[in-house]
Amino acid sequence: MWHALRAELAYFRPWLLGGLGIAAGVVMILSVLMRFLDEADGPPIFVVAIFPIIAGMVVSFIAQSYRIEERRARLLLSGPLTPRQLAAVTVLLPACFVGLSAIAVPLMIGLAALVAGKLEPVTLRIVGGFVVQFWAYAQLGPLAQESTAARRQRRGRAAIVGWAVFVSVILVLSASQFFLQSIQGHLWQAVAVVAAMGVAAALYQGRTDFTR
Amino acid sequence: MNDQRPETTTAARLFGLTKRFPGFQLGPLDLTLDPGTVLALVGPNGAGKTTTLNCMAGLVVPDEGGTEVYGAPVQPTRTEYRRDVGYVGEESGFFQRWTARRNLDFLAKQIPEWSRERARRLSERIALPLDTPVSKLSRGNRTKLAIVAALAHGPRLLLLDEPTSGLDPVVRAEVLDVLWEITEDGDHAVLYSTHVLSDINRLADELAFLRDGELVLRTGRDELSESWRQVSFRLRDEDVELSGIVEYRRVRAEHQVITRDAPATLQQLTELGAEAVEVSRMSVDEIAVQILKEGHHVARASG
Numbered sequence: 205m206w207h208a209l210r211a212e213l214a215y216f217r218p219w220l221l222g223g224l225g226i227a228a229g230v231v232m233i234l235s236v237l238m239r240f241l242d243e244a245d246g247p248p249i250f251v252v253a254i255f256p257i258i259a260g261m262v263v264s265f266i267a268q269s270y271r272i273e274e275r276r277a278r279l280l281l282s283g284p285l286t287p288r289q290l291a292a293v294t295v296l297l298p299a300c301f302v303g304l305s306a307i308a309v310p311l312m313i314g315l316a317a318l319v320a321g322k323l324e325p326v327t328l329r330i331v332g333g334f335v336v337q338f339w340a341y342a343q344l345g346p347l348a349q350e351s352t353a354a355r356r357q358r359r360g361r362a363a364i365v366g367w368a369v370f371v372s373v374i375l376v377l378s379a380s381q382f383f384l385q386s387i388q389g390h391l392w393q394a395v396a397v398v399a400a401m402g403v404a405a406a407l408y409q410g411r412t413d414f415t416r
Numbered sequence: 417m418n419d420q421r422p423e424t425t426t427a428a429r430l431f432g433l434t435k436r437f438p439g440f441q442l443g444p445l446d447l448t449l450d451p452g453t454v455l456a457l458v459g460p461n462g463a464g465k466t467t468t469l470n471c472m473a474g475l476v477v478p479d480e481g482g483t484e485v486y487g488a489p490v491q492p493t494r495t496e497y498r499r500d501v502g503y504v505g506e507e508s509g510f511f512q513r514w515t516a517r518r519n520l521d522f523l524a525k526q527i528p529e530w531s532r533e534r535a536r537r538l539s540e541r542i543a544l545p546l547d548t549p550v551s552k553l554s555r556g557n558r559t560k561l562a563i564v565a566a567l568a569h570g571p572r573l574l575l576l577d578e579p580t581s582g583l584d585p586v587v588r589a590e591v592l593d594v595l596w597e598i599t600e601d602g603d604h605a606v607l608y609s610t611h612v613l614s615d616i617n618r619l620a621d622e623l624a625f626l627r628d629g630e631l632v633l634r635t636g637r638d639e640l641s642e643s644w645r646q647v648s649f650r651l652r653d654e655d656v657e658l659s660g661i662v663e664y665r666r667v668r669a670e671h672q673v674i675t676r677d678a679p680a681t682l683q684q685l686t687e688l689g690a691e692a693v694e695v696s697r698m699s700v701d702e703i704a705v706q707i708l709k710e711g712h713h714v715a716r717a718s719g
Contacts, residue, residue, distance in 0.1 A: 211522050215511050270512075279509030281475060282565070283526040284495045412477040414492060415470055415507075 223259030260305025427605030432481030502566030
């Protein structure tokens with residue numbers, strides 16, 4: 205399983221690097237603008253941190269659509285992988301993309317600070333809150349895909365559960381926006397991420413068709 | 417070949433295999449495939465050939481019944497059967513931007529039974545351009561890559577899902593050559609789905625005709641070409657019933673029939689004193705067309 209996950213990450217590395225490059229470009233432009241506008245505090249740190257995370261999220265959506273289009277499950281099921289391991293690869297990929305993008309956050313902050321002169325400080329908790337928020341959005345991709353697959357495969361109950369969890373996760377994430385500074389807000393975000401990953405993995409294992 | 421694999425007399429067995437889709441039902445199918453046999457699954461588009469092969473490869477879970485490959489049950493959650501199955505389909509799931517070589521390397525690390533030596537020999541034998549990205553490979557070369565990927569772990573059962581569909585005649589002949597070379601040693605049991613009827617002559621020992629999800633006839637290729645004939649004759653008595661007739665035409669005084677039981681029909685014609693009897697052989701393609709046109713009727717008549 206880890207070999208398959210590593211291969212997928214290597215395959216989509218150019219997209220991730222490209223996405224992070226675009227994010228760096230946006231951060232640079234923003235920082236230069238702020239400097240010209242002579243904003244006293246510079247761009248807020250959480251704004252700078254958001255762009256690489258968004259890049260990771262977008263790349264996870266791109267990877268998901270390519271994996272479907274290229275019928276990756278067919279290739280992976282020719283070896284000894286089980287549907288459970290395939291499900292793990294599917295739900296771990298978004299987490300890996302967002303995680304790898306998070307590594308670029310300090311670099312982006314440094315870059316913005318260099319160009320803008322200084323940044324408006326915010327608490328680490330807010331930055332963390334935004335990171336988890338976008339990670340949760342990234343995990344919604346596989347959940348939506350598996351809920352749709354369940355409906356197509358006439359697994360009505362599984363499809364209903366999938367879409368119910370999808371809507372619930374969005375509601376929880378929307379509500380947690382107002383509590384980004386509190387531990388409770390972060391806990392609810394974590395619950396949303398775990399629920400999206402767990403239900404997507406469970407739906408994948410229950411597939412009756414692995415041709416896509 | 418792995419010596420630890422169980423020796424069974426049946427390469428693949430389908431028992432009551434049923435899969436339902438809105439507006440279509442495959443099966444229930446019962447079919448066995450002996451080791452060393454090349455069985456062509458023949459049928460028009462939408463007959464259920466691909467679904468049958470997907471069920472046999474463990475990519476689709478049947479609603480009822482099941483499949484066994486060399487005695488091992490085929491289920492996505494079990495992996496034992498996969499070492500014996502090589503699958504060549506229209507879509508094989510390759511990493512499109514990677515080269516053929518990199519895809520094969522990936523599989524070599526992924527599949528324990530994979531033989532790099534076998535993959536290398538096969539690639540050389542079929543002249544596969546290993547250093548071209550899969551997305552830039554021609555359709556024929558993609559099929560060749562799928563063949564290498566399907567065979568490098570030494571499976572005993574090869575599932576071929578319309579491998580020549582959409583190929584131009586030259587590449588089609590090339591791919592058929594490759595498949596013929598691979599299957600002629602008799603080491604592989606092959607289930608070959610096709611609606612390109614001219615492929616049948618080259619590869620298949622046996623034929624299974626599928627129509628609207630139902631198996632209408634299974635027979636040996638030679639048996640089929642021996643029993644089907646086109647016969648023209650003249651007969652004074654107009655009101656007779658001949659056995660085995662699938663198609664009848666009358667051109668002026670001459671009767672023209674297609675029979676699926678040539679010896680019986682000719683015997684009857686002799687007894688009835690038919691004149692100007694002319695018998696001509698039919699190609700397997702022509703016979704297949706007749707069977708698929710008259711599927712249910714032929715199945716009942718021959719059953």
